[in-house]
Amino acid sequence: MENENASQRSPRLGSSYYPERWDASRWPADAKLMNGIGFDFIRTGEFAWSKFEPEDGRFAFTWMDDAIQVFADHGIKTIMCTPTASPMPWMYDKHPDMVPVTEEGKPFGPGERRHYCFNNPDFRRYADRMTTRMAEHYAGHPDIFAWQIDNELGGEEFICYCAYCRKAFQAWLLNKYKTVEELNRRWGGTFFSLEFTEWREVPLPIGHNVNFFNPSMKKDYLHFYSDSMKDFLMSQYRILKRHLGDIPVTTNRFTVFWTDKFDLRMDREMDVVAFDNYDLELSLAAFHHDLYRSIQPEAKHWVLEQHTGLRDFGADQRDIIAQTVQSIVRGAELVCYFSWRQINYGVEQDFYGVVEHDGSPGDTYDILKDVVGWVRGDGAFLKDLKTKNDVAILHSYDSSMMYYVNHMFNSTHYHKALYERFYVPLFELGVGVDFIHDFAAMSGYRAVVIPVHLLMSQEGLRQVEAYVEAGGTVYATGDFMHKTEDNWRAYGETIDRINSLTGVRHQKLLFVPKPQEGQAPYLFSYRGQSYSYEGYFNKTARDGDGSADRTRVLAEVEEPAIERGTSAVTESRQGQGKFVMIHTLAEAAFQRRLFADDLPTIGIETRELPKQVECMRMHDSQGEPVGYFVLNQSRESYEFVNERSGERTVVQPGTFEWIRN
Amino acid sequence: MENENASQRSPRLGSSYYPERWDASRWPADAKLMNGIGFDFIRTGEFAWSKFEPEDGRFAFTWMDDAIQVFADHGIKTIMCTPTASPMPWMYDKHPDMVPVTEEGKPFGPGERRHYCFNNPDFRRYADRMTTRMAEHYAGHPDIFAWQIDNELGGEEFICYCAYCRKAFQAWLLNKYKTVEELNRRWGGTFFSLEFTEWREVPLPIGHNVNFFNPSMKKDYLHFYSDSMKDFLMSQYRILKRHLGDIPVTTNRFTVFWTDKFDLRMDREMDVVAFDNYDLELSLAAFHHDLYRSIQPEAKHWVLEQHTGLRDFGADQRDIIAQTVQSIVRGAELVCYFSWRQINYGVEQDFYGVVEHDGSPGDTYDILKDVVGWVRGDGAFLKDLKTKNDVAILHSYDSSMMYYVNHMFNSTHYHKALYERFYVPLFELGVGVDFIHDFAAMSGYRAVVIPVHLLMSQEGLRQVEAYVEAGGTVYATGDFMHKTEDNWRAYGETIDRINSLTGVRHQKLLFVPKPQEGQAPYLFSYRGQSYSYEGYFNKTARDGDGSADRTRVLAEVEEPAIERGTSAVTESRQGQGKFVMIHTLAEAAFQRRLFADDLPTIGIETRELPKQVECMRMHDSQGEPVGYFVLNQSRESYEFVNERSGERTVVQPGTFEWIRN
Amino acid sequence: MENENASQRSPRLGSSYYPERWDASRWPADAKLMNGIGFDFIRTGEFAWSKFEPEDGRFAFTWMDDAIQVFADHGIKTIMCTPTASPMPWMYDKHPDMVPVTEEGKPFGPGERRHYCFNNPDFRRYADRMTTRMAEHYAGHPDIFAWQIDNELGGEEFICYCAYCRKAFQAWLLNKYKTVEELNRRWGGTFFSLEFTEWREVPLPIGHNVNFFNPSMKKDYLHFYSDSMKDFLMSQYRILKRHLGDIPVTTNRFTVFWTDKFDLRMDREMDVVAFDNYDLELSLAAFHHDLYRSIQPEAKHWVLEQHTGLRDFGADQRDIIAQTVQSIVRGAELVCYFSWRQINYGVEQDFYGVVEHDGSPGDTYDILKDVVGWVRGDGAFLKDLKTKNDVAILHSYDSSMMYYVNHMFNSTHYHKALYERFYVPLFELGVGVDFIHDFAAMSGYRAVVIPVHLLMSQEGLRQVEAYVEAGGTVYATGDFMHKTEDNWRAYGETIDRINSLTGVRHQKLLFVPKPQEGQAPYLFSYRGQSYSYEGYFNKTARDGDGSADRTRVLAEVEEPAIERGTSAVTESRQGQGKFVMIHTLAEAAFQRRLFADDLPTIGIETRELPKQVECMRMHDSQGEPVGYFVLNQSRESYEFVNERSGERTVVQPGTFEWIRN
Incomplete structure (x- = not known):
């Protein structure tokens, strides 16, 4: 199976940016700094529902129009995101049952994140209206080149068990099994007398002792809820495509350990597959690249949030170098760093950004500038290479x-x-x-x-x-x-x-x-x-x-x-x-x-690598092996031996080497 | 205290069997295999409420009549069980408050097991009706020789705290204390001002911090709930006895670590005491035999579920040999293996059976056949022996x-x-x-x-x-x-x-x-x-x-x-x-x-035994010591020394020896 | 900063005593024993709401009047406590929503302790009435020399999240921020679209994932609930002062690890600061003395519950010696031991007392008698000393x-x-x-x-x-x-x-x-x-x-x-x-x-001390250093070296020494 790198143009690199968090007077300075680093785009709009629709039915886009323009003036395009991951307090005031319910039977509170259920009709109505209005407003906008739906769907390992889910589950079962008798048969309802006479009797698989719930029912519930997500995702997708035409639409996934109760093959329906990469282990990041790439194996994928190489003391900002190169080698054609600048309020105050807390460029900025420069310059040959896995x-x-x-x-x-x-x-x-x-x-x-x-x-x-x-x-x-x-x-x-x-x-x-x-x-x-x-x-x-x-x-x-x-x-x-x-x-x-x-x-070549060192065998457009990409995110230098040539190459910590065959 | 083995006939051995789980065309083959192993009976009916009463008030017994007949034709009698441990979804549709409530205030879900409260009047009505109809139908049936009420009452360490329990608790307290003043005095209500003026004020002992609940109240609640179980058990017992006359009626208990919040002396009222044995340690199985035997010390007891010697990798199917012999030596007159065949749906898919998954006889079958043969043949002398504990x-x-x-x-x-x-x-x-x-x-x-x-x-x-x-x-x-x-x-x-x-x-x-x-x-x-x-x-x-x-x-x-x-x-x-x-x-x-x-x-003889080796001193009918029963469930051979005779006997792993004095 | 010991009269020493727990005929014997030990007072009344108000609106004080008199006859004065920490069952029968709700959304049960919310209007009405009636009744009583409000306010690490709290929180926010726009700005509502349009939309900060609640909201909620406590405390204080005039009124705090979500500086409003000391580590007791003393740095403080030196096997009753002396050296002018006698019912059966379980004086009594004697006799010089910290x-x-x-x-x-x-x-x-x-x-x-x-x-x-x-x-x-x-x-x-x-x-x-x-x-x-x-x-x-x-x-x-x-x-x-x-x-x-x-x-002197040994530098009234107080609560003797004099002093385990400069 070949993973073609050949036909792609240079990968796009950019950053998440939230204009609503900063005074408009600051936008030009940020746009200029982005331009300086070599970025192509910002990704914006997610979580800004309260700015787009400050009151029920009153919509406001001018502020965002202005921001897009400021960045466009500096050559920075925009990925627009729908803000549906953050419903607002007034919605819960009108519809208190809009909060999802956990497996423990505990409701979410208004004021969390992703605190809605895919099966809630009021939420769906609000979301459809918001997305429709955004799509209408931005249809044909020259500076928006892609759209993201919602944010990290299925995040926080969450499955809902609200009253709307129960009704929807019963309808889903009716559609799947047609008759209650067939449901009883397929679930093995004979065991413990779990036999239904009417659809309305089917309960949610929650209660006291999860070990005593029928395993066929539990598996169906996962499929049902995965389908509920898909139904929401596709409804949003259709609204956007109806208005936006050819512009690519996607959604950003997260670590599979958060979302593995959903069948992510639903993203085959997106125009491109995308995910957020917060892995510190090179192997884990590689795993996610390979797994998400596999959903559309013939296409490139996107990284819509890439951590900026630093979170804790002892992390190394240079990790961003290896992870950027890894993304491209493993098939990403777009990488978006998260985020531009650390915010000083709300729950994510401790996440770092590309620029320093005070907005000035610091060492992270410099490192990124180097990487971007290399990708666009000396590293441009990457596009002539491909991987070929046995x-x-x-x-x-x-x-x-x-x-x-x-x-x-x-x-x-x-x-x-x-x-x-x-x-x-x-x-x-x-x-x-x-x-x-x-x-x-x-x-x-x-x-x-x-x-x-x-x-x-x-x-x-x-x-x-x-x-x-x-x-x-x-x-x-x-x-x-x-x-x-x-x-x-x-x-x-x-x-x-x-x-x-x-x-x-x-x-x-x-x-x-x-x-x-x-x-x-x-x-x-x-x-x-x-x-x-x-x-x-x-x-x-x-x-x-x-x-x-x-x-x-x-x-x-x-x-x-x-x-x-x-x-x-x-x-x-x-x-x-x-x-x-x-x-x-x-x-x-x-x-x-x-x-x-x-x-x-x-006939498959192997090599013993230390932790946090990655080695990718690369091939030319004829499929001939031409060299190795070696990334060293460990804290020690690594000596690579090319057994064909006998050549030895030392790869310094926090760097990478391209070694010709 | 003597435990007479002398007067008993050969112990009865059989297996749990659920005809509703297999096609009727399979029943004769299973009956024949049971006959081949030397089994006397099947135990059946528990959990089959949905087959006995597929709709509210419509009862169906023919399928079971047919099954009983098939087994009877092969010499296999039946222990019939009431199915009340598995109420059905339609009941919860009619009475959503039929689910019990845990100490955490969390309701059970419909579709669990034992998901009813003894104090729920709707459940009691359904259970009484079901049991009455079964008893009426099977009264005088020649092939049913015993009845079991419900299944593992009090299982899952469960005590209910529902609204019906609160009312019932208040009534129980009124009966015990007569006046609120006496209740206040006996609970020491002076402490923390827990003094009542009306019975209706008495709360359930649940809430935030269990350490602050009055310990006299908590103890009373356990007695109350134990009495609620007894009330249910006796109501079922009376229904059965009214119709069935002399046929022995019992209920099957489980490990005391699950049910130790109930006063199991209530089983003195049963015709025979019975329990389910899933212990892998010989000493723990012995403990349960001795403890359950003590409820009716002059009588034999039954083992209504005996694990088939294997659950995990590393367990030894030969354990069933030791545990069968142990049961008889310690006073059981009936052992029922659980279960005949592994089921391939529902929550108990991983429990093994007497025959293999595909229904064919395998090594477990062969081992059991040997044991049953020994018990009925060379081991028949067991009935002339008794134990006498100092x-x-x-x-x-x-x-x-x-x-x-x-x-x-x-x-x-x-x-x-x-x-x-x-x-x-x-x-x-x-x-x-x-x-x-x-x-x-x-x-x-x-x-x-x-x-x-x-x-x-x-x-x-x-x-x-x-x-x-x-x-x-x-x-x-x-x-x-x-x-x-x-x-x-x-x-x-x-x-x-x-x-x-x-x-x-x-x-x-x-x-x-x-x-x-x-x-x-x-x-x-x-x-x-x-x-x-x-x-x-x-x-x-x-x-x-x-x-x-x-x-x-x-x-x-x-x-x-x-x-x-x-x-x-x-x-x-x-x-x-x-x-x-x-x-x-x-x-x-x-x-x-x-x-x-x-x-x-x-004057009490002791001897140092390794783990998983059991030694029972046996006496003849005159009370004279005549020998030792030595069981070796360890993984190594054990050398027993008879200090009187100086004789040494090696007991192989997974076997037992009878050593005359 | 000087901590004047000079002007105080001998510290007052006494014991908690609950007349409602013992027959009235026993009171004189206890009073006599207290007199024998040298005690000045009892502390009483807390938790006795059901005795003071056995039925809604019917009050009873005679029994307490009699008890006060019996003790007064033996020279023992009284600290009276309001009983509001123990609302009664009949209140919950009338107002089921009087129970507080935890952060998990779980209600307390009636019959716990401190099971009320400061913001519940029914509770507040009952509490005000009770305290008013007590204050009216005991105004001018010659044998009551101090009052305590409630008991261990904020105990059990508890913050309420009931429906009344939500309303009160919204009102508190309105008062603080005046406009919803200002609230949105100060909470950074832009993040995750947490922007409100009406006050009534503001939720409680509880739900599924506490990590996703706005940190500004969470901090405000702590301040709000701390203010709710203060509001209750001050309302009680004003009732008492209105009737009682100059008699000192206080409330008793507990370990700061229980109450550190409240701003305890509210106790500046009390006439004296008081706390309960159950620390076994000398350093932890010292920490609490210093922390509570700092609320009113110019005044002495009280210890309203002092453990009696023994709880577990391996504790040493002589610990009470060191802790009594420590209290006085660190500025306490009153120490009340908890409690006089172990109670044999209720949840605190395992707490020990000054006398033995059967009411007779034992070794704890003897040890305390010695300490009290020393404090009143040879130790009287303590009042001429002061500490002076750099x-x-x-x-x-x-x-x-x-x-x-x-x-x-x-x-x-x-x-x-x-x-x-x-x-x-x-x-x-x-x-x-x-x-x-x-x-x-x-x-x-x-x-x-x-x-x-x-x-x-x-x-x-x-x-x-x-x-x-x-x-x-x-x-x-x-x-x-x-x-x-x-x-x-x-x-x-x-x-x-x-x-x-x-x-x-x-x-x-x-x-x-x-x-x-x-x-x-x-x-x-x-x-x-x-x-x-x-x-x-x-x-x-x-x-x-x-x-x-x-x-x-x-x-x-x-x-x-x-x-x-x-x-x-x-x-x-x-x-x-x-x-x-x-x-x-x-x-x-x-x-x-x-x-x-x-x-x-x-210029600050240090010295290496082993665990459980305390050394306090003491000064005379001119502020000149005059000696050291050395307490040894360890299990080994400690040799103190006075480096000025070269003198060596061995301090035995369970004792203390005064070493002149």
Whole structure:
């Protein structure tokens, strides 16, 4: 899968700017400073609802018109944001039930942030009106080149359980299941007599003991609420497109650990995918670039908030250098720094900005100016390069949702497991990956990692079989395809084919609890080294199934003693390829070791990198490898060895190097 | 106290089975497999309310009739359960206030489990109607040999605080105290002006700071709610007995750590006492057998859910062998395994069954078949044996409730202290115990342990005096009889008699807080070894009371330094017996050492056993000791030495041995 | 600043006594025992509302009249308390909304303590009526010499958020800001569109995520609720004074860690300042004496509850000796022990008393009798002595409130930081301090410590400049004056003057997070020793500002490595004085070392004291130093060396010594 950098123009760089927070007399000075740094644009308007609509139905745009003009006069264009993330007090005075309700049954207070429910009709009416008026007013504006809808949708890990949600959930279920009988069947209502006679009986999945709520209902509720978000997002999108035509419209996502209960593939409908990057770990920022890029794999993505390299004492402002370059290398065509200047009131007083607190340019400004200069100058060659990844990770929102609602014995967090145990080991080996969301996309890769993939899919399984048969390598975990989309156990429906894929006979899907305080960890042994594990364990029969000729046991259980010798990791050859199953969820160090040992055997280069050092293999437009981008965000210098040329390059802390092949 | 095994017929063994979860075409295969394993019965019907009453007032029994018949055709009888633990959504649609309310003021959601309040009149009406209709339908059915009421009453550690409870509590108080003035007096309403003028003013003991609620009120609330459960249980019992006549009716309890806020002596009213056993520790399972057996000490008890030996990776299916034999040796005449087959939907998807997930017999099936075969064959001699215990533990539900509500400085948990610090040391020494609930029952034992017994009882104290005088040995803790039944301090009312019993002069009942992080533990010294302690400390005057001739100090305080030399454990001879007071709550290791040193001096045999090994001394029908039952649920083999014969027997892990005297 | 002991008569000593808890026939015996111990008074009446007003509007005082008489007959006078801390159940039956509501939105239950809201009109009406009737009844009573209002106002860390509070908050804001526009401006409502159009829209600052509430609003709410308390307190005060005339009226405060969200300077309006002392650490008791004394610095204060030296096992009753003497030395003219006798019902059953549980005099009684005898006899010379402190700590309730509401990144607790990191080091060096609340009061001291002082004050800054110029020494922390009274960042407004004071150029106010589990602490180095730090760090530019001639760097950052060499502590000479800035919040050990090194250079004597040993330098009426009071509440003897005379004095554990100069 190729990620074309070639056809892009220089990436756009700019900053969030809130004209309503500063006296208008200050705007020209800021515009001039932005111009001086080489910025292209400001991003503005989000959270300014009270300025755009100071009273119910009275709208005011002149102040913003003036600001746009001041910046345009200095060559700075505008990304306009709709302000719907910050409804105002007068709305709650009129509609007290506009506040969302948490899973604990606790209402939000007016005066928070994102304190509305997607299913509240009054909010939707206000939001539609606001967005319509903005779109009407700014349609055809020459200095606005893009729009953002709302801000960090789904932020604060929030799902609403208000009375409007209950009604909307019932309607959503009616649409999905058509009859109450079908709902009862698909939820397994036979268990604990959760059988409905009328739609209106369906409750919200909240109350006293979340462990006793039906897991099919809980999974449906996540899908329902994700659809509620999509419904809001698309309604806003349609309003904007109706008036604005070709101008790109997007919305800004946040860390997936905040929003992983929503199916973010809904952003395929946006004109461009965007997210906010506040990660301090290079690997975590890379993970988010790759994950968000995967939603529209053929397109570039945007970073709509990029932290300015400093928050706490001990952080290094130079981190902004590595993260800017990383963004571009990993496919961003726009980076917007957050924010221009620290605000001295409200809850975000402690967030830093590009300029100093008093508005003067300081060291952050100087560092950014250098980076922007490099990107536009010496670094312009970046646009002739592209990345080409041989490894994919198969991602599954259904599996994420199922792990989220399966509280009873299991505390595995899908994205945390995905990132820490699979993405990081590959990152630390300098192996670039693409995320894919469909089994059909596997064929473009030499190897596909399918971790914590609970969702069973007969078609997916068929594709895995075909992929391996044709020469592909798959790495999967013990929970592989163990749940239907209704969140039922699928064991019986897949076991024969999984046995065939793995070349061993599975017996029981058991559970490995996390060791308690003072208890020894559960371990398996791989090449003389012990590794811990937890979560589900897909236990094989000790006698295998007679296919030992094509199956190798790579690791065996050491602890608990009673299971000593049970297969923990197996490799099974199928046709031209192989299927490696880690029968449980192993610690990250194991995957690092396994990939380091195994990937080279299928022609994938690896390299041992220290923490906070990134190495990207780059290719020219013909797809030939031409060099390495090495970023060093660690606090020590790093010596890169080009094994082809034998050349050694020292990369200083807080810098990066381009090393030709 | 003798526990007669002699007169029983072979224990009954069977399995929970839920016909509504499987297609009817599958039932014959399951019945045949059950017959093959040697099972006698299925237990069924609980949680199937929605199948029995799919709509308000429309009842359906044919499906169950058919299932009973299929199993009867294979020689499998039925225990029928009322389904009242799972009220249905339509009930909450009609009566939204049917949900219980937690101590936090949070309502349950419809769709949980046990989500009803005993005091809700609508629920009671529905439950009475359902149970009546079932009883009418199944009266005289030849294949139903027993009934279970509801399921795990009081489960999930739950006490309700709904508006109906408040009214019912006021009525309960009126019945108990007759006048508001008496209520004020007994609760000590003078303190903090908690004095009522009308019954309707009495609040629920919930709100902001539980430490400020009157402790007499809190204790009464526990008794009230326990009585509410009993009222529900007995109403159901009476309905069943009215229609069913002689067929035994019971209800299944759960771990006492879930239900210790209820006075389970209410089960004396059942035809048989039953509980569900999910304990993985042999000693904990033994504890529950002994505790539940004590409710009807002259009768056998039932295990209505017995886990199938496996839940987590690292558990051993062979554990089911030890636990089955243990059940029978400790007095169970029926064991019902849970469950027949793992369900693939609903919240209990991860619980295993007798057969494999796909319905085929696997290793669990084979193991069970062996056990059942042994019990019915070579093990039939069990019925000629009985146990005869020389030691009793005096149990007190009042003390449990008082420790539960005394939050201010003390976090002692009655049953946890009872089990961990007193029962386990005796178990590990191979000393069998009976629980007794009345002081009058002491006379049947050589020694009586009275731990964490807060409740003061003048009559009980008199009986202790008489028992010791007549030659008995008592082991008590420092909190002995320090609270009246109204949860007042009783110090002044008992101190002289406690001084006399202990042979020292007590000065103050102080409190030993748990050491904080990094703080050294409080220690006392016994025979050169240090032991930690906490909780109440009944401090003696240093000069004693001049009775030193009959009093020995067994242990003295080491830490805190300022109390060095204070008596920590004393032994006082009274008449023919002695009274040993541990003046505080010591760690378990101390009690193990004390019992090992002391019990042999009064003719009670002890033996040092490793963890997860159990040794029961068995007697013939004349009460003569004839041998030992040794169960090994540990992961290593255990060598038992019969000190009489010198014979050595190796007991393999996961097995048991019968060793003749 | 002198604290005159000279003019006082012997301190008054007495005990809390609750006649309603004991039979009237017992009162004479208690009165006699009190007389025997040398007590002057009882404190009574609080919590007895149900005895004073058993039914709505029916009042009863005879029982109390009788009790007062019995004690008067034995020479024991009375402090009468209003009982308003314990409203009764019938009030909640009539007005269910009288219960306060917590920040979590949870209502209190009737039957707690202090379960009323200052803004509830029904409660206020009942309280006014009760207090009026008491005052009318007892006006002119010859045996009542003082009154206490309510009990531990603001106890249990409680702030109410009920519907009445919302209305009252809106009215308070109207009074403060006059227009909604001004409110919007001062709260920075531009941020997140928190702009109001009508007063009624203003919400309570509660809801889902406290981090998203406007910090200016949160600070105003604390001031508002503090004013609500003051309004109640003053209304009660005026009722009492109207009827009682000259008799002193007070209220009893508690540990500042419970009440630090209230501006306790409101007690300047009381006739005397009083507090309850339950501290076991001598330094913490001293801290409270000094802090409460500072509210009326020219007057003596009272201790209305003094614990009786024993609560847990391992505490020493002799602690009461040191704490009694400490109280008097630190300026108390009345000490009331809590309580006379342990009560056997209600929630405080585990609190001990002066006499034993059965009412007989025991060792606590004997110890107290000795102390009282000494105070009245050999210790009478105390009244000729006074303390004279050279060091002040500048205290700021605004800063305390701002630290309380600034949750986002910072978990610093103002009073905890003040006590642990500044007060304790001075205490351990034997350096007496006064707390001052106004910058104008600095001039009386050689050195002023201004720690965790967030509040910016232009006038205060001017005074600091003048104080240093004139020869004073200031020790401040890195957060010095960084927030306006509206809780905005003030950096820009003060930075030039702070640069001038510190003699370095500040660059950014950064944040040092607490190290996470397993992470190395952040350290700076001072005279070869490393010290940890956290919280805000006021980072200086590395090149300084050219004023190096008058600036010395005392400590430099070691960790994090990237900041190595940054100034951590600087000393700047200004005119005759100096300004020492600790640029962050350092661990206590650093301040102890800094003060030990630095204070002697400005003529302040220090001395190294072990934990739980106190040393107070005493002066005669001419202000000449005449000796030391040394209290030893540790468990080991302490040898005091008088360096002037070379004399050595051993102070035994649990005792004190007076050492003449």
